[in-house]
Amino acid sequence: MRFLSFFALSLASFTALAQADFQKKLQRQLIMAEDGATITLEAGTYTLNGSLSLEGKKNIIVRGAGMEKTILSFKGQTDGAEGLRVSNAENIMLENFTVQDAKGDAIKTMNVNGITFRNVKTEWTGEPKATNGAYGLYPVMCQNVLIEGCVAIGASDAGIYVGQSKNIIVRNSRAYHNVAGIEIENSLVADVYDNESTENTGGILVFDLPDLVQKKGGNVRVYNNHIHHNNFPNFAPKGNIVAGVPQGTGVMILATNQVEIFNNKIIGNNSLGTGIISYFLTENRIKDKDYYPYPTGIYIHDNVYERDRVRYQGKGRMGQLFRYKLRFGKKVPHIIYDGIVDANTLENGQIKAESRICVRNNQNATFVNIDAANNFKNVSRDAAAYDCSHSPLKQAAVSMK
Numbered sequence: 001m002r003f004l005s006f007f008a009l010s011l012a013s014f015t016a017l018a019q020a021d022f023q024k025k026l027q028r029q030l031i032m033a034e035d036g037a038t039i040t041l042e043a044g045t046y047t048l049n050g051s052l053s054l055e056g057k058k059n060i061i062v063r064g065a066g067m068e069k070t071i072l073s074f075k076g077q078t079d080g081a082e083g084l085r086v087s088n089a090e091n092i093m094l095e096n097f098t099v100q101d102a103k104g105d106a107i108k109t110m111n112v113n114g115i116t117f118r119n120v121k122t123e124w125t126g127e128p129k130a131t132n133g134a135y136g137l138y139p140v141m142c143q144n145v146l147i148e149g150c151v152a153i154g155a156s157d158a159g160i161y162v163g164q165s166k167n168i169i170v171r172n173s174r175a176y177h178n179v180a181g182i183e184i185e186n187s188l189v190a191d192v193y194d195n196e197s198t199e200n201t202g203g204i205l206v207f208d209l210p211d212l213v214q215k216k217g218g219n220v221r222v223y224n225n226h227i228h229h230n231n232f233p234n235f236a237p238k239g240n241i242v243a244g245v246p247q248g249t250g251v252m253i254l255a256t257n258q259v260e261i262f263n264n265k266i267i268g269n270n271s272l273g274t275g276i277i278s279y280f281l282t283e284n285r286i287k288d289k290d291y292y293p294y295p296t297g298i299y300i301h302d303n304v305y306e307r308d309r310v311r312y313q314g315k316g317r318m319g320q321l322f323r324y325k326l327r328f329g330k331k332v333p334h335i336i337y338d339g340i341v342d343a344n345t346l347e348n349g350q351i352k353a354e355s356r357i358c359v360r361n362n363q364n365a366t367f368v369n370i371d372a373a374n375n376f377k378n379v380s381r382d383a384a385a386y387d388c389s390h391s392p393l394k395q396a397a398v399s400m401k
Helices: 002-032 316-326
Strands: 038-040 044-047 050-055 058-063 070-073 079-100 105-123 135-140 143-148 151-153 158-163 166-171 174-176 180-185 188-193 196-198 202-207 218-223 226-228 249-254 257-262 265-267 272-277 296-301 304-306 335-337 357-360 367-369
Touching: 002 038, 002 050, 135 143, 135 151, 143 158, 151 158, 158 166, 158 174, 166 180, 174 180, 180 188, 180 196, 196 202, 202 218, 202 226, 226 249, 249 257, 249 265, 272 296
Parallel strands: 038 058, 044 070, 050 079, 058 079, 070 079, 079 105, 105 143, 105 151, 135 158, 143 166, 151 174, 158 180, 166 188, 174 196, 180 202, 188 218, 196 226, 202 249, 218 257, 226 265, 249 272, 257 296, 265 304, 272 335, 296 357, 335 367
Antiparallel strands: 105 135
16 A cells, blocks of 8 residues: 555656646747747646746747647646737747636737637636636737637636737637627727627627727627527626626627627527617726717627527616616517717717618517616617618738738
């Protein structure tokens, strides 16, 4: 027995040393890589206790043996705020591996022109909880962002998040058990298509928020997605903007301009099929004088909507509003507009054509303007005033130099 105990202890020590050696070797490769290099991650599960970083490089590929074959586990991480961080770089490709249980964000890329995530999974194992990292895939202040064939699980903010970036494609990916499945925030020219977002609190969010470097996003197209059964309880930390996303949200547009939502299946989201809201509805103070808090130029068309006959699922003040003020009961409309209008978009009492909210040709869809601007006095289910169209938005294109 003593021999067996000694053998087990020796094996554990050897394994720990091997894992530490792997981390040092990999970080050395990331530091020493010459432009144009490929860094290969062999199959296996590797435990790391500190962040990895790649900085100031061009034309680098970090390639694993497969999403389910190469696993970088940061469980018990003691050093650093991310699993993998890429910054100040150009034309970086990350593919065929998984990052698990990072202390903070799983993979963050910042100031990168040309970043591809292909067949990458980010995951927090166990039950989703507020102490999980905020973001799975997290490109911010980047250009030419391509996310394809990826999976994101368990993020306490957004599984797939693109913020303050330009020229973006998110496609053929899956997000579940996050607060937000996919989020496009303060970003320009984005296409989100052929994805599945399910069992999150909110399926797909398109937000513009104040107090950020890039002030105004827009030209965001969300199409051909399966956005279904996003009724997972909200587990975001208190104070986080997504902590206010109602459980049961399919798509939410918050204060963003030029957004087109079309050809999606928006099914079984038991609070909001699609919400179109201004920042005022959050009841947060606006200190940023350059921030524009209204959604304008929104076009929602040719989607399929279905929901269960259940009451609004959200909690907090929004839940109270729906239960006691709006009183929709089990007939909550699929498309909900807060009705708050920028007076500067009015001309002869009518909203200018380019600023209108347009809702057309949606299968099974019901609509409501909750008239939040007038304390919900004139709630209207009449969609006739919103039966209009906008010209198709520009297609996103990603360029790798």
